[in-house]
Amino acid sequence: MIYNRGKIMAGLLIFLALLTFPFWYGKGRTAPPALPLDTPEIQKLPVKKCVEPTAYMKASHMELLDRWRDAVVRDGNHLYVNHEGKQFFMSLSQTCLGCHSNKEKFCDSCHTYSGVKPNCWNCHVVPQEGRA
């Protein structure tokens, strides 16, 4: 036997609704951004493969970039050899943006969606933004 059953149940319902508000309010409204991979530079590639597999890049590109940073700045190593033995010049603005030349659509749209504010671009220069 619960006293004030109706009020308590109604109160609980309202509480639960408010608690889960962010989940059902955002549903369907904000689709994750599609990351376009159709830049002219990527179209030209004979084998359309990133430095590491896509799943890994999606989840851990920030860790890879941190390792690149430490290797270049700290150890003076400028070449990255991936699992397949393929070599890449480690450079955010030249190698990464060399293919992903659509920074606003590729990097920024996803970072904006997930509310991440990386500070890479405070110093690193986006090639198109380099002033002539």
Place this chain on the structure above:
Amino acid sequence: MNLSRRALLKVAGISLIGAGVGPALKALEAGESPRTLASPNRLAGKRWAMVVHTQKCPTGCKECIDACHREHNVPDFGNPKDEVKWVWNEPFKDVFPGQEHPYVDPMLKEKPVLVLCNHCDNPPCVKVCPTQATFKRKEDGIVMMDYHRCIGCRFCIAGCPYGARSMNFRDPRPFIKKIKPDFPTRTKGVVEKCNFCEERLAKGLLPACVEACKDKALVFGDLENPQSEIRKIIQAQLTLRRRPELGTKPQVYYLV
């Protein structure tokens, strides 16, 4: 089943080892793990250093300074208080305060001498840096900065007896005339200085100032290599270093 405690432990131990075999084999199958390499066409040296022939420097020439500052996106704030500089000129009397006496040629006293980070063998800036943002590379002696780690405390500015370090008190981007995209700019709140063109050495190029000097007043090379031009110069002639009495072991040598 009647298992003794001893037999049970044996079986359990062996099966544990067996469980580890699968993942271990898989890891071996995955091929080589990613690694990093030094670029094969880099200029390799064990102790980079520079010689400045002050007499070869034509008066008023700023080619090397301009080349360096263009190459590294060095901002020009337009006032001496905020000034950021990697290579610059300083009057002889201030560069070599110990060499001054009342009878020094007054012309020489005021003569501008090119100064830059001395890439000391015993760098005080490295000792005082609380985050190891400034460090000395073991392989070639370059005193490097990791701008990612700099917190802008400016201990290094106080520590450097040569004034070779500059602080970005403001966002430098709007003050760079032409931004070179393949070299990063700095951001507000970090210290910067000459890096002996570490990024050019990695590509097999000489430092920008050395390349820009038409009068061959700057010689860059490896002191540990007995065949190098720089080694021969400093062996054949008496050179000055800035304030060697401080024990910093500066690696920029001056022919006056």
